[in-house]
Amino acid sequence: MTVEFIGWMAPRVSSEILPPNGPPFDRSVIATTAHVHEEAGFDRVLVGYFSNAPDGFLVAAHGAAVTERLAFLLAHRPGFVAPTVAARKLATLDQLSDGRLAVHIISGGSDADQARDGDFLERTARYRRSAEYVRVLRQTWESARPFDHEGEFYRVQGAFSEVRAQHGGAIPVYGGGGSDAAVEMLAPELDTFMIWGEPLAEAAAFMDRVRAIAARAGRSPGFSVSTRPILGRTDGEAWDRAKQVLERVQASRTGPPPTPPNAGSQRLLDAAERGEVWDTCLWTPLAVATGAQGNSTALVGSPETVAEALAAYYGIGATSLLIRGYDPLADAEEYGRELIPRVRDLVAQRDRALASSGV
DSSP, X not given: OOOEEXXXXXXXXXXXXXXXXXXXXXXXXXXXXXXXHHHHTOSEEEEOOOTTSXXXXXXXXXXXXXXXXXXXEEEEOTTSSXXXXXXXXXXXXXHHTTSOEEEEEOOOSOHHHHHHTTOOOOHHHHHHHHHHHHHHHHHHHHXXXXXXXXXXXXXXXXXXXXXXXXXXXXXXXXXXXXXXXXXXXXXXXXXXXXXXXXXXXXXXXXXXXXXXXXXXXXXXOEEEEEEEEEEOSSHHHHHHHHHHHHHHHHHHOXXXXXXXXXXXXXHHHHHHHXXXXXXXXXXXXXXXXXXTOSSOOEEEEOHHHHHHHHHHHHHHTEEEEEEOOSSHHHHHHHIIIIIHHHXXXXXXXXXXXXHHTTO
């Protein structure tokens, strides 16, 4: 089995240490970012969803138009576009990209951000809505004849789509969430369950929970783990760089970091409270400095050290690894030179060893 590498693509370059520069939408930035990730050996890039950001469908379409191999993971929030409409939009984009599309279902971790687009549904209900949304997406993609659906959130009659995914069947569906409600609702529906970089033992236990719930529905999802690698030629050099990144993040703040309402962020902050460094090189202070808003734990070390740490996540069940740097383009290039090939070699060695032992 191979491991999938996912990067990050946005219409302008920015990070926690790089203030946004230039217009909110820059087609040249999209093209450059797509080229950098394709040449670096990434399999896919995540196109994010924010209530004030350019439309991700069009960002992904432009990225696909300027690349040949790179695939796209499009973040999409249920609640604003009917699932039958979204299914046709996604299938159309999949056709335009020659079958290189997957969708990342974002239920919405911030009530305030949801409200900006007019959604006031409470958090637990949003997970129920996401689960129903995915079911209608799949039925729209797969049904050979018009169908009716009547659920808690959606009702359609005679729904049918003439446009289908490039390779037939359903487009791959990713998603996630750290709460009990998220796991209960989404584990039976997703192809890949996404989690942030937690200590290995806790990540493994969480994966086991997801597997057990998914198994009741006859499904066996893969997993994606998201981290922020910080590399140096040596471990010491990497730690010096990590501390500089932390100082810049802290200096950029004008007040205390926000208190996150979502369970996934709370899990990261709980790990940070119990220790700064976990396993070999998982570093938590950056999660604290940013309020654990999204992917915010770092893997710090030489390429060899970080590659081993990423391979360890593969060892517990991660089929995808989402890695994003604090200097997005330069770090993506470095990951392509120094990190991705090493991880792929370690994964291949592990798989050969397991095969030879009969596991």
